[in-house]
Amino acid sequence: MAIMDTVIPSIHSSPTSDDKSHLTISSEQYAETTKHIRERVVGDFDQEALDRYFQEKASDVPEMRELLKRTFSCNVPPKGQKGFGLILNALK
Numbered sequence: 001m002a003i004m005d006t007v008i009p010s011i012h013s014s015p016t017s018d019d020k021s022h023l024t025i026s027s028e029q030y031a032e033t034t035k036h037i038r039e040r041v042v043g044d045f046d047q048e049a050l051d052r053y054f055q056e057k058a059s060d061v062p063e064m065r066e067l068l069k070r071t072f073s074c075n076v077p078p079k080g081q082k083g084f085g086l087i088l089n090a091l092k
Contacts, residue, residue, distance in 0.1 A: 003088075004058045004068060011054040021057060030054075 005021035012022050013030035025033075038045045058064045072081060 002059065004064065008058040008064075010057050 002021065009021055009023040011030075012024050013027045015024050034047070034050060037050060038047075072084065076084065
């Protein structure tokens, strides 16, 4: 699942201890992105919810984990699954 966090990183405006699974952007970029989203939201805008969304790790979302498992089991042939399994076990 750590690979998923690297491919779909959480977004932070200040450096974190785990830079491999986080995308760090400047405070200016973060504010600009937030402003861009706020301008397009219909109804109430919740800054705290947006901040939580940006900081969320893909591997922490059960639906994302299940989607990844289902995608591999349905779209990767058994021989490929075995190869992925060997690689992923070696990375543990």
